[in-house]
Amino acid sequence: MTPVPETGPAAAAPDDVLAVRNLGVTVGGRKLVEDVDFTIRAGERVGLIGESGSGKSLTALSVMGLLPEGLRASGSVRLAGVDHDLVGADEARMSRVRGKEIAMVFQEPMTALNPTMRVGRQIAEVLLIHRTRPDRASARAAAVELLAQVGLPDPEAAAHAYPHQFSGGQRQRVVLAIALANDPALLVCDEPTTALDVTVQARVLDLVVRGVQERRSAMLFITHDLAVVATVCERVMVMYGGRLVESGPVQEVFTRPRHRYTQGLIGASDLTVVDDRGRLATIPGSVPAAGRFPAGCVFRNRCEHATDGCATRPDWVPTGPDSGYACFHPAPDGAPGTGTPTNQEAGRG
Amino acid sequence: MIVRLVQRIGILLASLVVSSVLVFAFMAVLPGDPARVALGTSASDSAVAQLREQFGLDRSLVAQYFSWIHGLVTFDPGDSYISHAPIGPQLADRLQVTLWLVGTGMVIACVLALPVGTLMAVRHRKPSGLILSALSQVGVAVPAFLAGILLITVFAVGLGWLPANGWTPPVQDPVLFLKQLVMPALSLGIVQAAVLTRYVRSAVLDVLREDYLRTARAKGLRPTRALLRHGLRNAAVPVVTVLALQLATLLVGSVVIERVFVIPGLGSLLLDSVANRDLIVVQDVVMIIAMAVLLVNFLVDMVYLLIDPRLRGGAS
Structure with missing residues (x-):
């Protein structure tokens, strides 16, 4: 991996695979994602969590350069080994990066594969586009090998089958095989197991983790399932209202959340905690429509700790090399460290 | 299968x-x-x-x-009540003429509509896409016979490049055959192309929104190649359906166009037989047209099976 030249604000340290600086996504005049900054190091597995509409998928699609029509990204996304910024790069350049340096696994396996093309060809294609295999025959052989790696029984027959002949979990394995085919430096997963049966989820997650570990690929893993983040990722970033509100090692963030939103999110996912009336904890209110979040702290209209001061934007408070939060009224550090860190919080909900 | x-x-x-x-x-x-x-x-x-x-x-x-x-x-439908001439050879001759006309019209429609419709879909937000859209709207509104008369006015009467009407079998004089075929085939083809273009556009637009096209781009295919490799075959199913319906329309449309260009096709035979009260010939021609439409529908079903493996059923 060649070091990235020190140009612009997004220049990455040699060990960094992905450096996102000041990323924003707008549609019309509305800001959907704003000031997102993060770095992913080689081989690191980072989770990105948040409710629907928090901007996590848009962040991932900006990194891929695959934002839907009409949406515009700003800021900077640099990838190690790529000598240009991914934001604003033309299709010719991006198409050389996609599928090779960065690959993506999408949420919906039922529709992610071309229904009229044999699965083996769909995998071989990504090898042929980037010329990682010299000819069709060797690409096909590699496709069968990849199908075996993602644990499909009888990979030879699977390569010859069409997507509709597979279950959802099997299709997601095929999508994963396509994504891992060229040993990408970064794998982006956008809720890869959300659409799958619970019984299949664990096995697919296991394959994802094994796949990136074997290739020493870094991973950006988007989900709203905190349990999944805890098993898959080393570090987690929490997103709300198009901004990063907290980040840090999984263990730290999940046991001692500082941002009040993170605290609520973790409280809401704890199914052992109920209030006086026996109801599960929730975050009051609902996520505003895209681009309709309050000014200042984006969470203040749902936060019971909010004060008038929250109308100005909270600065990022670093608490370590990779951790920090953006909140004026953070939960005290060193709060209960085990099990249910948000007992008292949830009880009040 | x-x-x-x-x-x-x-x-x-x-x-x-x-x-x-x-x-x-x-x-x-x-x-x-x-x-x-x-x-x-x-x-x-x-x-x-x-x-x-x-x-x-x-x-x-x-x-x-x-x-x-x-x-x-047994390909021997007997004799006409009116002329007492055998109907079989007459039907065969006339059918051949109409097939040339309809076939060429269909080819013209496809050659125009497939690329233009795809372009309209890809550029549906850009001015060029809107202009093409408007043009096809105009095309839809023009009946084939009017297109035929306009073509005659310009290319036969005005410029004198093409004969205004008539028909020569290809074996007799291939050049004259082509010259006489151009305008009637164009009149049928252009109007059908306008209709077909709109279906191609919407089929391609649907495909452009599909997840697998995003997957194709995530693999590193540029948008155009992603559409060509992964989109067109999937867009073909609805387009083929419309093509089949249009073939039926073309057969009917050729009745009028054969009148305009004085072409001895099946349509002319039908109209002449109706005028002559030659009921058995009318009955035969109507049956041939019905058979053609049914046959096309059968072929379309077969084409579906070729295009979309999901329709084949059963294991591979």
């Missing part, structure tokens, strides 16, 4: 039987005695009775139906 094929052939045969019964029944309930019509009101009763016997019109309807079907199946 084999099961589907047998199934489709069964459906084709059944629809052929049903449509032949309908065509026959419709002609049978028409008021008036064909023999009386053929001989005119002044003919004597005995002359009419003789003609009825000669053409088997005195038999039961069921017997008449089966002898008609027998004639069609």
Whole structure:
């Protein structure tokens, strides 16, 4: 991996695979994602969590350069080994990066594969586009090998089958095989197991983790399932209202959340905690429509700790090399460290 | 796959039987005695009775139906009541002419509509896409005969490049054949192209929104190549459906166009036979058109199976 030249604000340290600086996504005049900054190091597995509409998928699609029509990204996304910024790069350049340096696994396996093309060809294609295999025959052989790696029984027959002949979990394995085919430096997963049966989820997650570990690929893993983040990722970033509100090692963030939103999110996912009336904890209110979040702290209209001061934007408070939060009224550090860190919080909900 | 094929052939045969019964029944309930019509009101009763016997019109309807079907199946539909000429060779000649016309019209429609419709979809937000859209809207509104008259006015009367009408079999004079084919085929083709373009556009637009196209781009395919490799085959299913419907429209449209360009096709034969009260010929022509439409639908079903593996059913 060649070091990235020190140009612009997004220049990455040699060990960094992905450096996102000041990323924003707008549609019309509305800001959907704003000031997102993060770095992913080689081989690191980072989770990105948040409710629907928090901007996590848009962040991932900006990194891929695959934002839907009409949406515009700003800021900077640099990838190690790529000598240009991914934001604003033309299709010719991006198409050389996609599928090779960065690959993506999408949420919906039922529709992610071309229904009229044999699965083996769909995998071989990504090898042929980037010329990682010299000819069709060797690409096909590699496709069968990849199908075996993602644990499909009888990979030879699977390569010859069409997507509709597979279950959802099997299709997601095929999508994963396509994504891992060229040993990408970064794998982006956008809720890869959300659409799958619970019984299949664990096995697919296991394959994802094994796949990136074997290739020493870094991973950006988007989900709203905190349990999944805890098993898959080393570090987690929490997103709300198009901004990063907290980040840090999984263990730290999940046991001692500082941002009040993170605290609520973790409280809401704890199914052992109920209030006086026996109801599960929730975050009051609902996520505003895209681009309709309050000014200042984006969470203040749902936060019971909010004060008038929250109308100005909270600065990022670093608490370590990779951790920090953006909140004026953070939960005290060193709060209960085990099990249910948000007992008292949830009880009040 | 084999099961589907047998199934489709069964459906084709059944629809052929049903449509032949309908065509026959419709002609049978028409008021008036064909023999009386053929001989005119002044003919004597005995002359009419003789003609009825000669053409088997005195038999039961069921017997008449089966002898008609027998004639069609053995390619020997008998003689006309009016001209007493054998119908078979005439039908074959006329059908050939109409097939040239309809076939060329269809090819023109596809050659125009497939790329233009795709372009309209890809550029649906850009001015060029909107302009093409507007043009196709105009095309949809123009009837084929008007397009034909306009073409004649410009290229035959105005510029004198092409003959205004007429028909020459290709074996007799290929150059003249082509010159005479251009305008009638264009009149049919352009109008169908305008309609088809809009279906191609919406089919491609649907495909552009599909997840697998995003997957294709995530693999590193540029948008155009992603669409060509992964989109077009999927967009083809609805387009083929419309093509089949349009072929039926073209057959009907050719009746009018053959009039405009004085072409001795099936349509002209139909109109002439109606005018001459040559009912048996009318019946045969209508049945041939019905057969053509059913056959096209059968072929379209087969094409579906080729395009979309999901329709084939069963394991690979």
